[in-house]
Amino acid sequence: MTxxxxxxVFLFIAVIGLGIGFFILARQxxxxxxxxxxxxxxxxxxxxxxxxxxxxxxxxxxTGGKVxxxxxxxxxxxxxxxxxxxxxxxxxxxxxxxxxxxxxxWLDVVLASDGExxxxxxxxxxxxxxxFPYVLSTELGLGYRVSRLPFAVLLDSNGVITSKGLINSRxxxxxxxxxxEMGVGSIQGYLENTQA
Numbered sequence: 001m002t003x004x005x006x007x008x009v010f011l012f013i014a015v016i017g018l019g020i021g022f023f024i025l026a027r028q029x030x031x032x033x034x035x036x037x038x039x040x041x042x043x044x045x046x047x048x049x050x051x052x053x054x055x056x057x058x059x060x061x062x063t064g065g066k067v068x069x070x071x072x073x074x075x076x077x078x079x080x081x082x083x084x085x086x087x088x089x090x091x092x093x094x095x096x097x098x099x100x101x102x103x104x105x106w107l108d109v110v111l112a113s114d115g116e117x118x119x120x121x122x123x124x125x126x127x128x129x130x131x132f133p134y135v136l137s138t139e140l141g142l143g144y145r146v147s148r149l150p151f152a153v154l155l156d157s158n159g160v161i162t163s164k165g166l167i168n169s170r171x172x173x174x175x176x177x178x179x180x181e182m183g184v185g186s187i188q189g190y191l192e193n194t195q196a
Contacts, residue, residue: 047145047164050185054159055143059135062121067110067133069140071159076107078176080167081141081151083113084123088168089150093127095170100132103177106157114138154180 048054056070069077080096082089100109111134113120124134144153144164153164154176163179163186165172179186 046147047143048161050161050163052161054153054155054161056159057135057137057140057143059137059140061133061135062117062124063130063132063134065133067135069110069155069159073155073159074157076157077155078107078109079112079140079144079153079155080109081112081144081146081149081153083115083149084119086149090127092150092167092170092173093129095173096132099173108133110135112137112140114141152176156180 054070056072057068059067059069061067069079078099080092082092096109096111099107109132111129111132113134114136117136120134120136124130144151148166150167151165152167152173154162156162163176165176165186167173167176175186
């Protein structure tokens with residue numbers, strides 16, 4: 001009887017140990033899933049396609065001056081759609097500064113959103129974005145069919161869309177430049193074509 005009692009206690013402890021081990025492994029898989037981001041920006045097929053000429057917009061900037069987007073701009077532009085309430089957007093601001101500083105010889109970084117100007121002006125002042133062109137335009141977001149944030153569109157100096165996509169990390173933002181340099185619409189598309 002003592003051996004049976006000992007076996008039941010041992011099995012009970014083993015089941016509890018397996019349950020704890022299962023939860024630890026599930027947590028580690030979740031952490032691993034978060035760390036392994038999809039390769040490249042998440043491209044959607046809505047709005048103008050890569051290779052199309054961008055719609056033209058001539059917009060006032062909240063930080064002063066005007067911003068020409070599309071044909072006739074004569075410089076490449078990264079249009080970064082953001083919101084003051086988007087935590088991922090705020091996380092990417094230092095990366096945008098770095099991109100602007102390192103690629104400034106050929107690229108302008110333009111921040112874009114919509115909504116009430118006073119809220120955005122507070123956001124600009126609070127986060128130190130006074131040195132970025134910052135445009136508010138519902139039409140701009142509709143023109144590119146932006147449905148989720150943060151979203152970025154890279155235009156060449158002729159106003160042609162060279163890459164675009166949903167951006168959640170530095171790697172995804174850099175994938176827009178990689179796609180631009182490789183002459184492909186997206187890194188995912190390139191990988192699919194090379195694996196096929």
